[in-house]
Amino acid sequence: xxxxxxxxxxxxxxxxxxxxxxxxxxxxxxxxxxxxxxxxxxxxxxxxxxxxxxxxxxxxxxxxxxxxxxxxxxxxxxxxxxxxxxxxxxxxxxxxxxxxxxxxxxxxxxxxxxxxxxxxxxxxxxxxxxxxxxxxxxxxxxxxxxxxxxxxxxxxxxxxxxxxxxxxxxxxxxxxxxxxxxxxxxxxxxxxxxxxxxxxxxxxxxxxxxxxxxxxxxxxxxx
Numbered sequence: 716x717x718x719x720x721x722x723x724x725x726x727x728x729x730x731x732x733x734x735x736x737x738x739x740x741x742x743x744x745x746x747x748x749x750x751x752x753x754x755x756x757x758x759x760x761x762x763x764x765x766x767x768x769x770x771x772x773x774x775x776x777x778x779x780x781x782x783x784x785x786x787x788x789x790x791x792x793x794x795x796x797x798x799x800x801x802x803x804x805x806x807x808x809x810x811x812x813x814x815x816x817x818x819x820x821x822x823x824x825x826x827x828x829x830x831x832x833x834x835x836x837x838x839x840x841x842x843x844x845x846x847x848x849x850x851x852x853x854x855x856x857x858x859x860x861x862x863x864x865x866x867x868x869x870x871x872x873x874x875x876x877x878x879x880x881x882x883x884x885x886x887x888x889x890x891x892x893x894x895x896x897x898x899x900x901x902x903x904x905x906x907x908x909x910x911x912x913x914x915x916x917x918x919x920x921x922x923x924x925x926x927x928x929x930x931x932x933x934x935x936x937x938x
Contacts, residue, residue: 746820748844751784752813752868752904758823758839762794763802776805779824784815784843813866813904815843845871845902851923851930854909858937861912865895867923871902878925882907885920885931892919900925911936 749756760776777791788808797803815821823839846868854863869880877899884893892914895907909921916938922931 746840746842748842749811750846751811751815751817751843754810756809756811758807758809759804760807761802761804762797762827764797764799767800775828776807777826778807779826780822782821784812784821785823785841786810786812811841811843813906817843817845817901817903819843845869846904849923849925849928849930851921851932853932854921854934858935859911860936860938862908862910863934864906864908865921866904866906868904869900869902869925872926877901880923880925882921882923884909885922887918887920895921 775791775793778787781787786809792805792807794803794805809823819842821841821843823841825837825839827835827837848868848870850868852866854865856863865882867880867882869878872878880896880898880900881894882896883891884895886892893909895909911919914936916936918933918935920931920933922929
C-alpha cells in the first residue's frame with residue numbers, strides 16, 4: 716500500500732534526486748556534497764500512498780542520531796491523512812556547522828512510521844567539502860569594543876598545497892598595526908577573534924591575503 720518515499724535535495728540551488736524506499740530492495744547509496752557553514756539546506760520528501768483503497772491516517776517522520784554538526788529546524792514531523800492514490804510533500808530544513816570536518820562524511824538517519832504499523836528507515840550520507848572560493852566576511856560585532864570575530868574561507872587549490880594565509884590590521888593611514896594570522900592553513904572555514912583593547916577608537920581595516928587572493932574590509936572600534 717505504502718512503499719514509496721521520494722526525496723529531493725536543495726543545497727542553495729535545486730538538485731533533483733529520487734530515492735525509493737521499500738521493504739524488499741536495497742539501493743546503492745549516493746553521497747551528497749555540502750559545504751560546512753551552509754545554511755538553509757532542504758530535503759524535500761514526497762510521501763506517496765500507492766493504495767487505491769486505503770488512506771494513511773498519520774505518518775511520523777523523525778531524524779535520529781543527529782550529528783553535532785547538523786541542526787534540523789524541525790526534528791519530528793507528523794503528516795495527517797494521505798488519501799489513497801495520492802501524495803504529500805514536506806520540507807526538512809537543516810544547517811551545517813562551519814566547524815564540520817572537511818573531506819569527512821556524516822549521515823542523516825530518517826525513520827518513517829505510519830499509523831498502520833509500517834515503518835522505514837533511510838540514511839542519507841553527506842560529504843563535507845572544502846569551500847569553493849576564497850571569502851572574507853564582515854566582522855561581528857561591528858562597531859565593537861573590545862573584541863570582534865573575523866570569519867574567512869580557504870578553498871582547495873590546483874596544486875593541493877597549503878597556502879600561506881595572512882590577516883593583518885591597518886589603521887586609517889594604511890599602517891599595519893597588528894598581524895592576526897600568518898601561517899600555512901588547510902582548506903576550510905576559519906574564524907579568529909581580534910582584541911582591540913590596546914587600540915584607540917576609530918576606523919580600521921583588515922586584509923586577508925592568500926596566494927593570489929587579497930581582500931580588505933573595514934571595521935570600527937568604538938570605545
